[in-house]
Amino acid sequence: MNVQAPPRLLELGAQCLLRNEALAIMALEELPIELFPPLFMEAFAGRHTEALKAMVQAWPFPCLPLGALMQDHQPHLDTFQAALDGLDVLLAQEVRPRRWKLQVLDLRRKTHQDFWTLWSGMKVSVCSLLEPEPAQPMQKRCRVEAQAGLKPEQAPVEVLVDLCIKEDTLDETLSYLLKKAKKRGKLLHIRCQKLRIFTMPMQSIRKILQVVQLDSIQDLEVNCIWKLATLSRFLPHLGRMGNLRRLLLSRIHILPHTTPDQENCVNQLSAQFLNLPHLQELYLDSISFLEGRLHQVLRCLNTPLETLSITNCLISESDLTYLSQCPSVSLLKDLGLSGVNLTSLNLESLQVLIERTSATLQELDLDECGIMDSQFSALLPSLSGCSQLTTFSFCGNPISMAVLESLLHHTMGLSKLSHVLYPAPLESYEDVHGTLHLGLLAQLHARLKQLLCKSGRPSMFWVSASPCPHCGDQILYDTEPILCPCYLPD
Secondary structure: OOOOOOOOHHHHHHHHHHOOHHHHHHHOOOOOHHHHHHHHHHHHHOOOHHHHHHHHHOOOOOEEOHHHHHHHOOOOHHHHHHHHHHHHHHHHOOOOOOOOOOOEEEOOOOOOHHHHHHHHHOOOOHHHHOOOOOOOHHHHHHHHHHHOOOOHHHOOEEEEOOEEEOOOOOOHHHHHHHHHHHHHHHHEEEEOOEEEEOOOOHHHHHHHHOOEEHHHOOEEEEEEEEEHHHHHHHHHHHOOOOOOOEEEEEEEEOOOOOOHHHHHHHHHHHHHHHHOOOOOEEEEEEEOOOOOOHHHHHOOOOOOOOEEEEEOOOOOHHHHHHHHHOHHHOOOOEEEOOOOOOOOOOOHHHHHHHHHOOOOOOEEEOOOOOOOHHHHHHHHHHHOOOOOOOEEEOOOOOOOHHHHHHHHHHHOOOOOOOEEEEOOOHHHEOOOOOOEOHHHHHHHHHHHHHHHHHOOOOOOEEEEEEEOOOOOOEEEEOOOEEOOHHHOOO
């Protein structure tokens, strides 16, 4: 039985003070700095909106990590609005309060998670939490503004937030934030490090992006069922995200017949990469226009990628040839081609690509590529040279036990290889209909484990993963099968 700890004296004092909000607000001018965070926590939890509004205006630290507090307490619209209203009042003042130091309102849920815990426990060095996170672009801008002769009180306040845009309408908290940013213009900057875009009308997306500092976005996911023409309307915004490091584009479709406009859209997409000098990770998923155009899409990349993932796409042999020669892939750490059908392609270019990246490649994903025994065997010499490889996955390919054993022998010298996910070998199926025999799979897996032990690599993690013939969910097999519900008794 859990016994709830009694409130500490500090909490009781904050609760007592907040019973009279007017008195609490008057006390802020003389309140010791170390009492602000615990008092703010009590005001937030107790929904004392007027006190919250006043405390934001008098906040004595450069950063207010409101998002971390919202993570621990169920946020209410009125408390969130009160915090923004306090900021709005602050920005409207020509002369800011004496104790005012607020530069950053951080609404991200997973940052500064220790702030409130440490302050409420009074087990913290004051100096360690007085400054916002390092390397915030705002600090540089403040120096520039000071050199330009701007008054310190005119410097903008930044709101840091990770945005997930979905559905047809915005949630009320985001709508309220955007309203305040639009109202205050240059005095309130919304900076968004991570942006996820799901189903939403393009007109609504563009309205949101108009009030976001696009150069703050480092991680972008566009996961919409868009036609290429719709993507083209988004591309001017993409080109202004100059600090982007990770980009995912998913489910972009093209009309069955090629038109000049569609070719122009592909060229526009490629041209945007010239404006993304910090791009390190590129994910292209279910992009219907890639086949025969991979060189068009990637030719303007001007920096080496660390991750390239092309999944669930059709590509041609010429695409694979270009990929093996592309200047931007020579330092890849992560290469993913899951769901790309390679059955009918000559994989000599893939061999070349693996060899080119052998000094840096750490993760390789060739799941569901339709790679046959002969093709896979041709890749083994290239794989054996990947000295940094840690994870190799090639589930869903029709591979025999003999080729799996050959893979094991070729990769024994890769000291960093710790995880191999392989398909159930052909010999573990009962018939041509693909019925998996778990007993046969267990025997074959035991054989591989035995070979690993004999080779001095018993700790290498080899796991078989194959789809359930009934529902399609994965069946994993290490020492024992991890079964889907189809195999379990009622």
